[in-house]
Amino acid sequence: xxxxxxxxxxxxxxxIVLMIEFHPAPLSSATYPxxxxxxxxxxxxxxxxxxxxxxxxxxxxxxxxxxxxxxxxGGGSRLFTGDSGDLNGGRCTFNLGVLxxxxxxxxxxxxxxxxxxxxxxxxxxVDSDRGINTWSHEAGIRWNFLDVPFKDLTFxxxxxxxxxxxxxxxxxxxxxxxxxxxxxxGSPREIRLSSLSDDGWRVRFIGSMLFGASFLLNFWAGYEAxxxxxxxxxxxxxxxxxxxxxxxxxxxxxxxxxxxxxxxQVFPRVPFEFYYEYLHLSRSERSTGAPNTSSLARYTNPxxxxxxxxxxxxxxxxxxxxxxxxxxxxxxxxxTNQFLGIxxxxxxxxxxxxxxxxxxxxxxxxxxxx
Numbered sequence: 040x041x042x043x044x045x046x047x048x049x050x051x052x053x054x055i056v057l058m059i060e061f062h063p064a065p066l067s068s069a070t071y072p073x074x075x076x077x078x079x080x081x082x083x084x085x086x087x088x089x090x091x092x093x094x095x096x097x098x099x100x101x102x103x104x105x106x107x108x109x110x111x112x113g114g115g116s117r118l119f120t121g122d123s124g125d126l127n128g129g130r131c132t133f134n135l136g137v138l139x140x141x142x143x144x145x146x147x148x149x150x151x152x153x154x155x156x157x158x159x160x161x162x163x164x165v166d167s168d169r170g171i172n173t174w175s176h177e178a179g180i181r182w183n184f185l186d187v188p189f190k191d192l193t194f195x196x197x198x199x200x201x202x203x204x205x206x207x208x209x210x211x212x213x214x215x216x217x218x219x220x221x222x223x224x225g226s227p228r229e230i231r232l233s234s235l236s237d238d239g240w241r242v243r244f245i246g247s248m249l250f251g252a253s254f255l256l257n258f259w260a261g262y263e264a265x266x267x268x269x270x271x272x273x274x275x276x277x278x279x280x281x282x283x284x285x286x287x288x289x290x291x292x293x294x295x296x297x298x299x300x301x302x303x304q305v306f307p308r309v310p311f312e313f314y315y316e317y318l319h320l321s322r323s324e325r326s327t328g329a330p331n332t333s334s335l336a337r338y339t340n341p342x343x344x345x346x347x348x349x350x351x352x353x354x355x356x357x358x359x360x361x362x363x364x365x366x367x368x369x370x371x372x373x374x375t376n377q378f379l380g381i382x383x384x385x386x387x388x389x390x391x392x393x394x395x396x397x398x399x400x401x402x403x404x405x406x407x408x409x
Contacts, residue, residue, distance in 0.1 A: 082195035082247035085136035095404030099126040125153040140183040148175040167210035176202045191249040205235035218334035237384040239265035253304040261296035267384040283335045286328040295319045308360040318350040318380040350376040366406045373399035
């Protein structure tokens with residue numbers, strides 16, 4: 040399915056939902072029990088014209104490094120030095136109930152992953168940009184289409200548009216060992232990654248079941264289709280090497296998602312959430328330009344890449360309502376395969392070797408409901 044037809048399908052879903060909701064006899068909605076919603080995958084929606092705004096500070100550093108995340112990134116290699124593996128950034132989430140059982144949502148995130156490079160067998164001493172800066176956007180609609188007679192069970196369907204972009208990333212060096220020849224340079228040469236972006240859509244079916252007044256079980260299944268791009272270039276003029284690092288890549292990724300989680304209202308003002316999600320990916324990558332058969336081809340040839348195909352994601356969150364409208368919260372996220380399926384353009388031929396590791400981060404936030 041092409042990118043244009045995918046977008047038509049997504050907007051078609053929105054039109055169908057709105058047509059049904061404006062029908063003279065709309066379905067009744069199952070409204071949210073009143074704890075936390077944020078980016079939680081649940082079938083409930085906010086009441087009409089109710090809203091919620093949440094901001095979070097995201098981080099991994101020497102002080103906040105649970106389960107030795109930074110050590111896993113380095114892996115004892117001389118290539119990663121300094122604060123490699125640190126993450127800092129922020130996220131903003133906004134939800135708005137626009138009809139009795141329809142909610143619009145938006146989430147924007149910016150984060151930087153510190154990637155300080157040291158020594159490489161191929162490039163010798165390497166100097167790099169401080170990190171990879173990424174912006175993420177997700178916007179969509181959730182429709183609670185069924186409030187069954189058993190009021191403790193409800194279902195929803197959700198459609199979303201997704202986009203990620205990253206700033207160019209480069210590293211410089213004074214030598215290249217190409218196997219059959221070693222080049223020394225009088226001034227630094229550079230390899231640059233650019234055009235790092237992806238966009239696509241997701242549809243997700245969500246069910247929620249209430250157990251008593253303080254426990255909610257959520258489960259979901261989803262499908263996501265993404266188109267990603269990236270490019271690599273160099274200012275090395277020696278042609279046998281230059282053509283290895285002058286290429287563009289396009290990736291198509293299809294993703295199946297299965298998840299289950301719960302919200303437990305431990306105390307009247309203290310909800311606790313825990314979620315597990317499994318992602319299964321299938322992807323294809325095409326490139327322009329043809330690398331030669333030197334040892335450098337392994338860096339840029341997609342035929343030599345064995346793509347990762349799955350990720351297990353664990354999310355825990357606890358909140359505290361300071362007032363009926365204001366809460367504070369802390370969230371932890373763990374991924375068995377760093378950002379795989381979450382930021383698709385990371386998984387290209389050149390950068391995938393940096394993003395196939397166990398990883399996680401902490402988020403500290405505050406939310407306001409109105």
